[in-house]
Structure formats: structure tokens, C-alpha cells
Amino acid sequence: MGNILEQLISEQLAEVERQFAIYGNGVAAIIPAIELKNKIARSLLKQEPLKVKLGLDPSAPDVHLGHTVVLNKLKQFQENGHTIQLIIGDFTGKIGDPTGKSTVRKQLTNEEVIHNAKTYFEQFSKVLDMEKVELHYNSKWLSELNLEEIIKLSSSITVARLLERNDFSERYSTGKPISLHEFFYPLMQGCDSVELESDIELGGTDQHFNVLMGRHLQEHYGKEKQVVVLLPLLEGLDGVEKMSKSKNNYIGVDDAPNDMYGKTMSITDELIPKYFDLVTDLSLVEKSRIKEELKLGKLHPRDAKMFLARRIVSIYHNEEEAEKAEEAFKAVFQRGSLPNEVPVIKWSGDKELPIVELLVELGLQKSKTEARKMIQNGGIRINEVKVNDIYLQVDTSEEPIIQVGKRKFVKLQIN
Amino acid sequence: MGNILEQLISEQLAEVERQFAIYGNGVAAIIPAIELKNKIARSLLKQEPLKVKLGLDPSAPDVHLGHTVVLNKLKQFQENGHTIQLIIGDFTGKIGDPTGKSTVRKQLTNEEVIHNAKTYFEQFSKVLDMEKVELHYNSKWLSELNLEEIIKLSSSITVARLLERNDFSERYSTGKPISLHEFFYPLMQGCDSVELESDIELGGTDQHFNVLMGRHLQEHYGKEKQVVVLLPLLEGLDGVEKMSKSKNNYIGVDDAPNDMYGKTMSITDELIPKYFDLVTDLSLVEKSRIKEELKLGKLHPRDAKMFLARRIVSIYHNEEEAEKAEEAFKAVFQRGSLPNEVPVIKWSGDKELPIVELLVELGLQKSKTEARKMIQNGGIRINEVKVNDIYLQVDTSEEPIIQVGKRKFVKLQIN
Structure with a gap:
């Protein structure tokens, strides 16, 4: 596949570069970049869409803007004709935490899994064309794995490699217990990529280790390795911590227009360019223009935020609601009384x-x-x-x- | 079960002590001793034999005296009416070494497994009454294990605990790779004990970690925990290294009478009491007498070795062959010419x-x-x-x- 780029005519080459620029915008890393170009090229030559995978935790279906970073990236792939593979991790969801210690990993019933998947679907439909999305439940193949296959699988991975994962190494070195079964979670995520022959897997930078496991296991099984696209974690309203429900620093995609608008207005100025990159659907050109004008002082941060807030409400509600939210915000906060910077x-x-x-x-x-x-x-x-x-x-x-x-x-x- | 000893009449108590003394003779450790007494007591009260387990590597069916240490211990249990469970580890045998690196763990066919089991059987029959022995192939249950069960199983064990195993900790600390699948071998050995509800598992001191895993997993599954009986490793003819085929310091149970006799005569004097304890079927009283006389100088080491050699040949051949071997040895080595101590x-x-x-x-x-x-x-x-x-x-x-x-x-x- 190494020389596939040489087989393209100049128009196709330009198309590869165009797509590559879009997918690369705002990401933390593409591992490795050249393979992504090769895959785009192959897809053009063979007229075959790429398979772009995202794994979902079946226990946490409340979607906020932090999640949409990866959704917006998926949307870019979808808009260019590629296939989105959403994996509901129902296998681990149904097992829960076998030690019974974790409240996060509580055991889910079949009904809960399906209900949560449906909730994802509704929320995702605000960004993606869900009719074109493939939905998979990983219990389909993981529940079939037997000990022999698991032993063969795990023979390709060393204990030292697993202990390199940030959270494991920290726990091991500080004497906090790691249950053996925890080593299986990255492996299972990797198995999903083997099973679905994914070309690309998306994940936050905190998923670095787990998504690379897919590459490793695909190679172990003699398949083409997926490209890993890592997305930055979005800081929440406090400007410091990763956006999350538990930190209460989030903008939910189901938030009411006024809340969504007001919360967006409360982000710190430093985050404005990142929010434009990661949670709006603007074109690269528009994003660049805004960032440039902000830098040069041509665009006031407050105005940039208002534009951002309007865009976000438009995506998750509509233009009209966005405008109304803006009016409401102005009525309350800008009736000539409030200063631009409130401590x-x-x-x-x-x-x-x-x-x-x-x-x-x-x-x-x-x-x-x-x-x-x-x-x-x-x-x-x-x-x-x-x-x-x-x-x-x-x-x-x-x-x-x-x-x-x-x-x-x-x-x-x-x- | 704690007070079961109190339920016994004095005759039964004496019987518990008698059996306990036999099983404890020559062993490296009983973990824990009180549980062994309780199990013997229960077996007397309920008139139920104990299940005494030994796992066998299906790839190495050449039995030497090093192996008979554990066989002789099994024999003692058998002579007291308990049931011997021999487990052929065919599941791992058929997988072989999935990394393909180990020549020791080569993949075995079904025919090879059965052939090797038969070879064990023939050789073991020189010590045990094989008609009363239960033979199990662990692929029967291990091949049925699926990922969910394996995850639940491994949730009971920490990575740190596994890395405590001597060979693992050494390799981990010196940066030598440990494949994840290697962590499964002790687990599988433990599963065998869960499946067969073993009361006792025997093993060499080098099996310490693995046999304790059976105790751990039985407890995890809410079963009565097995008692672990660890046997010392028998030094070979060199008096230093563990007896093994690869070290060429072994006495094979299939060796010809003269070889068996001659090799026994070549062990170092220090080893004589240990060999009497571990590889003969003499009674405790006889063993004690010999050790005592040796200590007091009443018995010459050469004569003790000749008695030992004759016993060993008697066990694996017969009395007559043993006598012939002794004559042959005397003819060659004791025709008045050889000194007692040859450097x-x-x-x-x-x-x-x-x-x-x-x-x-x-x-x-x-x-x-x-x-x-x-x-x-x-x-x-x-x-x-x-x-x-x-x-x-x-x-x-x-x-x-x-x-x-x-x-x-x-x-x-x-x-």
C-alpha cells in the first residue's frame, strides 16, 4: 500500500490532501499520518468508503459538548462519504464491575443497554446522519470468545506494556491494586477493531493506549492496521478541568437554548479558538478567519463568544432558537449596565x-x-x-x- | 468445620494423628496444617475419601525419581483410602506456546496427549494402584470457559499478586518480557481445583504459587479450600541441582536395574536420608532407624546406599532384579580393589x-x-x-x- 499515492492522478491527489486537511484540523494526533493519506487514497481508487470507528460506554448516555468533539470529527468523515461504525460496549456493560467495587461500572440489563443506545442515537442525530451510521453491539463477538482464543490473543501483549498505561503504572507504583480483569478492557476494545476491520478509530487523548491496542491486535491477526485519530479533551466552563457531568462544568446537547447560550458566554477567552475548532461545524476557512481576527484584535472576545454561542444553539436546536437565546441574553446582560468583564x-x-x-x-x-x-x-x-x-x-x-x-x-x- | 476434631472419639483422633504424621513426613510445607487435620477428621466421620489432586504436564512423560517424591506421597494417601485425582493438563498442551518461542511448550495433538497420558499411567503404576486413580483431562472444562467467566475469575486476582511469583518478579524487574497469557497458567491450574473440588493438592516447592491459586479460586467460588502439600525438590546425582532430564543427573523409573542401582550408589552421602524419606516406600519407623544409625555412625554410608539402591530397584523392578543388580555392582566395584571414597x-x-x-x-x-x-x-x-x-x-x-x-x-x- 506504500506507493498508493503515486497511482493517483493530480485531481485525486488534491482530494486526498483536501480530506486530510479537514480530518487533521483540531486533532491532537494522527497515528500515523501517512497511513491516513494512504487509506483516503485507496478509498478514492477503489471507490470504497473507509470504516471509521467510535466506541461508546453504554452506561453514560448523557451527551455534552465534550463528546461532540469526536462527533464533529465523525461528521467530517461522514460528509466525505465514509462509513461510521458506532460500537455500543454492551459486553462490558452487562458484566459491570465483577469486583462490585466500582459504582461507575454498574451491571446493566439488556433493556438498559438498548435504552441507553437509543438515547445516544437521539442525541447523536443532532450531529450525524444516523441513517448512514452502522450500529454494533460488541457482545455479539466478545461473548463468543473462549479461553483458547483469549490465550492466543493475550500472548501478543506483554504485562510490562499494559503496565505502561498511565493509570496502571501510577497505581502499580503506588501499590494500589489492579485487578487482572482490568487488563482485558483495552484488549476487548482492540478486538472490536479486529472484528469490524476498522480503518480508523477516534478517541480522546485519554484513550491513547486503548485505541492503539486495536492497531496492535489487527496486526497480530494479519489485518490492515487502523489509523488512530486522537482528539483533544475539551475543557469545561471553568477553563481548567475536562468537561464532564461530574464536574458540573458542561454544556449538555439537550440543554435549553438560553442555558446553552449563557453557558457558552461564560467560557474563558482563551478557550474561544479551541471551542470554534472542536465544537462548531464551521469550515476551515471560517475558523481561520475568526481566529486570525481575534488575534489581531479586530474581533472582540465577547462578540466571538456570541457568534460561537449562536452557532452552538443552532446546531443543537435551530437558527431561530439561537437568535431568541441571543436576544434574551442581551436583554438580561447587556442592557448597558453590565461590564464586559465580570470577576x-x-x-x-x-x-x-x-x-x-x-x-x-x-x-x-x-x-x-x-x-x-x-x-x-x-x-x-x-x-x-x-x-x-x-x-x-x-x-x-x-x-x-x-x-x-x-x-x-x-x-x-x-x- | 473448625471444631470437627472435637466430635471425634479417641480412636478416631488417634487415626487423624496417625495419618497426619504420615502425610507430613518429608514434606516441605502443609498449608495450613490444621485444615489437613480437619479434612482427615471429616473424612473419618463421614466415611468419605478425600480428593487428592496432582496436575501433570502432558508434554513430559519421562518419569524419574524426582517425580516419584510426589508419587510416593500420593501413594500414602491412596493406602489410607483416599482418592487420587490425576489431571492431564491437555488444554494447555494442545494450545502449546502461542508465541511460538518456547520449544518446551510445543503444541500437542490429541493423539500425543493420549499417548503421553498412557505413558504416565504405565510408569505411575509402579507406585500407585492405577485402578483406583481418577484420571481427568482439563480441556473438558477449560475449553468451555468464555470471556465473561474469565473476566469474573480474573477479577479476584491482582496484577501485583501475580507479579510476586518468583520467576515473574525476576523477569519483570530485569525487563524480560512476560506475555499476558502466562498469567493464565496459574489460573487454569486453580480452575482445575474448583472444578474437581479437590481437598488437597500436591506439588513441588517450585509450584508453591500455582497450587495456592487453587485455594484462592475455590474460596472465590464459595467452595471449601484445598490444603496445599508442598514437597521438597529432589537433588539429582550431582547433589546440587534439582533432578531433571535436561541436567542429566536423574534416575529414570524405566532405567535398567544395574543402571538404577549404580546411579543410586553415586549420590552424595548428605543426600542419603533425604532419598530414604522421599523416594522409598519404607515405614516411618524404618526410615527413622536408618537415619538414626547413620547419624550415630552405626551404619556406613556405603551400606546405607546399597540398601537404598536395592529398595529403589525393588520398587521399579522387583526384589530378584534388585539382588542381581547388587551382585553385579559388587562384582565390578567391590572386588576388594576400589576404595570407599573415590574423588x-x-x-x-x-x-x-x-x-x-x-x-x-x-x-x-x-x-x-x-x-x-x-x-x-x-x-x-x-x-x-x-x-x-x-x-x-x-x-x-x-x-x-x-x-x-x-x-x-x-x-x-x-x-
Whole structure:
């Protein structure tokens, strides 16, 4: 396959380069890049779509923008005529955690697996054309594996290699137990690629080890090795941690338009280019233009974020809803009163608490008595609405903007 | 089960102690001893034989005295009415070494497995009553194991625990690869115990880790745990290395009577008590008497060895052959000429070489010329036979005794 690029006419070569540029945009790594070019070339020559694989955890069907990084990449492959293989990891889902220690890996029933798969499907349909997607349940082949096959399979892998995986090596060196069965998870993921003869597997950079296992096992079974496309992990609203439900720093694809818009507006400025790259469907040209203008100061970060927020709402709802969300946001936050930069205070206290307590804890008032006075004088606003009730309970999970007097603003952020 | 001993009448208690003393004689360890007593007690109370397991490697059916250490222990259990479970490890035998690197673990056909099992049977029948022995092929259950069961099984074992096994820890720490599939061998051995509900498993001290796995897995599956009886490894004729075919320091149970007798006579004096304990069928009382007399100098080591050699030949041939072998030995080695202690020279040179070269290399003659003269003068004997031919090729593997002149003796020993 090495010289396949030489067999192409110049138009095809240009097409290879065009696709390669799209797939390469915003990714953390392509392993190895030349093989991806060769595969695109072969697909053009033979008029055969490439098989692009993504494995899904059947126990966590709540999709947020962090997941859509990989979905958007899949969409690019789909738009160029390639076949998407979604694998529901139902085999491990049905086993659960055999040690019974992990609450994350709880055992799923058949009904739960199918329900979760359906939930994925609905959410993914906002990005992908699901009619063209192949759906596979890996129990189909994994439940058939017997000890002889497993021994042959595992003979191709050394214990030292498995212990190199970041989390394993850390646990081994600090004396935390690793159950033998945990070594099977990367192997099973690799088996899926062997079974489906995947050409490409996508995954976050935290999946590096596991997706490479597919390459290794395909080679062991004498098959063509898949190319691994690693995608960066998307930081959440806090700008630091990976977006995840447990960190409560996420934008869910099922979030209401106003929430989605408002949350997007709350990301840090540094993240704007990355969000454009990873969670919008804009063309490379448009993305480049925005990033360039931001860099040169031609585009204000606030305006860039508004554009970003509108795009995101458009994808997961529609243009009209996006516009409405923007109007609502403007009505609340931009009626000439709010400054462009509101200082943020991280909050890890109670979810709900009385306004006077909150003001004191945030250091915005010296005592509850003073806080009460300030409210009675009409000097406290939450999200620009004057607080009249001194017993008001504030829901901090809504991350309100609190205004004290005319010039002092603070935005709460859940920690 | 803890208090089962309290349920016994004094006669039964005495019987428990009697059996326990027999099984404990000459062993390296019983893990744990109290459980063995409990099991014997239960077997007496319920009139049920204990199931005593020994696993066999289907690829190495040449039985030597090293193997009989464990066979003699099995025999003691059999003589007390317990059931012997012999497991032919045909499952791993048929897989062979999946990496193809090991010549020891070559893949066996069904015919080879059955042929080797038959060979074991014939050789074991010299020690055990094979009609009362249960024979099992572990492929029967191991080939039925699927991935789900294997994952559940391996969830009970940590990687760190497996890496504690001596050979694994050494290889891991020195960077030598351990294939993942190698972790399965102890597990499979353990599965055999689960399947057969073995009460006791025997093994050499080098099997320590593997036989304990049976205990562990039985517990994991909620079964009564087997007791592990570890037997010392028998040093071979060199007095240093474990007896093994590859070290050429073994006495085969199929050796001819004269060879068997002669080889036994060549063991070092220090080994005499151990050989009495481990490879004869004498009673505890007889063994004690011999060891005591040896210690007190009442029994000459040479005479003890002759008794030992005669016993061994009696077991694997018969009394008559044993007597003949003793006569033959005396005729050659004790016709008043050989001293009791012949100095030994370790030989790691050519297997066959000319007598003159050998004499020079051993430092028995200063030059080939002198060696030739000495032969022509009738001054050289090999195993008491005068050498007439100066071109004689000596087979060193027969470990001959070489005599130079009247008083100088040397015994070759293959290194």
C-alpha cells in the first residue's frame, strides 16, 4: 500500500490532501499520518468508503459538548462519504464491575443497554446522519470468545506494556491494586477493531493506549492496521478541568437554548479558538478567519463568544432558537449596565442559601446586618434584578451575577 | 468445620494423628496444617475419601525419581483410602506456546496427549494402584470457559499478586518480557481445583504459587479450600541441582536395574536420608532407624546406599532384579580393589574423546606421550577393566571410574 499515492492522478491527489486537511484540523494526533493519506487514497481508487470507528460506554448516555468533539470529527468523515461504525460496549456493560467495587461500572440489563443506545442515537442525530451510521453491539463477538482464543490473543501483549498505561503504572507504583480483569478492557476494545476491520478509530487523548491496542491486535491477526485519530479533551466552563457531568462544568446537547447560550458566554477567552475548532461545524476557512481576527484584535472576545454561542444553539436546536437565546441574553446582560468583564468567584459552598449569608461569605458585605440594610436600600441585584426580599434563597447552581451598589459585580461559578 | 476434631472419639483422633504424621513426613510445607487435620477428621466421620489432586504436564512423560517424591506421597494417601485425582493438563498442551518461542511448550495433538497420558499411567503404576486413580483431562472444562467467566475469575486476582511469583518478579524487574497469557497458567491450574473440588493438592516447592491459586479460586467460588502439600525438590546425582532430564543427573523409573542401582550408589552421602524419606516406600519407623544409625555412625554410608539402591530397584523392578543388580555392582566395584571414597572430577568437556586426551585433561598424566606409555604398560583401568587400546574412545556420559596405577582413582561426573 506504500506507493498508493503515486497511482493517483493530480485531481485525486488534491482530494486526498483536501480530506486530510479537514480530518487533521483540531486533532491532537494522527497515528500515523501517512497511513491516513494512504487509506483516503485507496478509498478514492477503489471507490470504497473507509470504516471509521467510535466506541461508546453504554452506561453514560448523557451527551455534552465534550463528546461532540469526536462527533464533529465523525461528521467530517461522514460528509466525505465514509462509513461510521458506532460500537455500543454492551459486553462490558452487562458484566459491570465483577469486583462490585466500582459504582461507575454498574451491571446493566439488556433493556438498559438498548435504552441507553437509543438515547445516544437521539442525541447523536443532532450531529450525524444516523441513517448512514452502522450500529454494533460488541457482545455479539466478545461473548463468543473462549479461553483458547483469549490465550492466543493475550500472548501478543506483554504485562510490562499494559503496565505502561498511565493509570496502571501510577497505581502499580503506588501499590494500589489492579485487578487482572482490568487488563482485558483495552484488549476487548482492540478486538472490536479486529472484528469490524476498522480503518480508523477516534478517541480522546485519554484513550491513547486503548485505541492503539486495536492497531496492535489487527496486526497480530494479519489485518490492515487502523489509523488512530486522537482528539483533544475539551475543557469545561471553568477553563481548567475536562468537561464532564461530574464536574458540573458542561454544556449538555439537550440543554435549553438560553442555558446553552449563557453557558457558552461564560467560557474563558482563551478557550474561544479551541471551542470554534472542536465544537462548531464551521469550515476551515471560517475558523481561520475568526481566529486570525481575534488575534489581531479586530474581533472582540465577547462578540466571538456570541457568534460561537449562536452557532452552538443552532446546531443543537435551530437558527431561530439561537437568535431568541441571543436576544434574551442581551436583554438580561447587556442592557448597558453590565461590564464586559465580570470577576468570577468560585463557589463550593451550599447549593441554596439565604442572600444575606451569601453576601457575607463572598466578602461583599461585612456582616449580615449590613447585608440586610443594603438589600433594604435597594443596593443588591441578582442577574440585574433588584433584590427586595431579605430572606431570598439564592440558587448558586445557576451561577448568578451579583451586583452590589453601582459598580461592584461578581459572578458565581460552581467549583 | 473448625471444631470437627472435637466430635471425634479417641480412636478416631488417634487415626487423624496417625495419618497426619504420615502425610507430613518429608514434606516441605502443609498449608495450613490444621485444615489437613480437619479434612482427615471429616473424612473419618463421614466415611468419605478425600480428593487428592496432582496436575501433570502432558508434554513430559519421562518419569524419574524426582517425580516419584510426589508419587510416593500420593501413594500414602491412596493406602489410607483416599482418592487420587490425576489431571492431564491437555488444554494447555494442545494450545502449546502461542508465541511460538518456547520449544518446551510445543503444541500437542490429541493423539500425543493420549499417548503421553498412557505413558504416565504405565510408569505411575509402579507406585500407585492405577485402578483406583481418577484420571481427568482439563480441556473438558477449560475449553468451555468464555470471556465473561474469565473476566469474573480474573477479577479476584491482582496484577501485583501475580507479579510476586518468583520467576515473574525476576523477569519483570530485569525487563524480560512476560506475555499476558502466562498469567493464565496459574489460573487454569486453580480452575482445575474448583472444578474437581479437590481437598488437597500436591506439588513441588517450585509450584508453591500455582497450587495456592487453587485455594484462592475455590474460596472465590464459595467452595471449601484445598490444603496445599508442598514437597521438597529432589537433588539429582550431582547433589546440587534439582533432578531433571535436561541436567542429566536423574534416575529414570524405566532405567535398567544395574543402571538404577549404580546411579543410586553415586549420590552424595548428605543426600542419603533425604532419598530414604522421599523416594522409598519404607515405614516411618524404618526410615527413622536408618537415619538414626547413620547419624550415630552405626551404619556406613556405603551400606546405607546399597540398601537404598536395592529398595529403589525393588520398587521399579522387583526384589530378584534388585539382588542381581547388587551382585553385579559388587562384582565390578567391590572386588576388594576400589576404595570407599573415590574423588569426583566434574566433567563438562566432550562427550566422547580419546583416552590419552582425557588423561591429560584430567591432569592424571602430564602429556599424551606419557599417557600412551602408561596404557602400554597396563597402568590404566576404566571401571576396573584394563585399557589395552591407546586409541580407545571414552564415553564420559557413563561417568566412568578411571584408575591410574595401583592407588589413584578418579570418578568422572558430568557437569
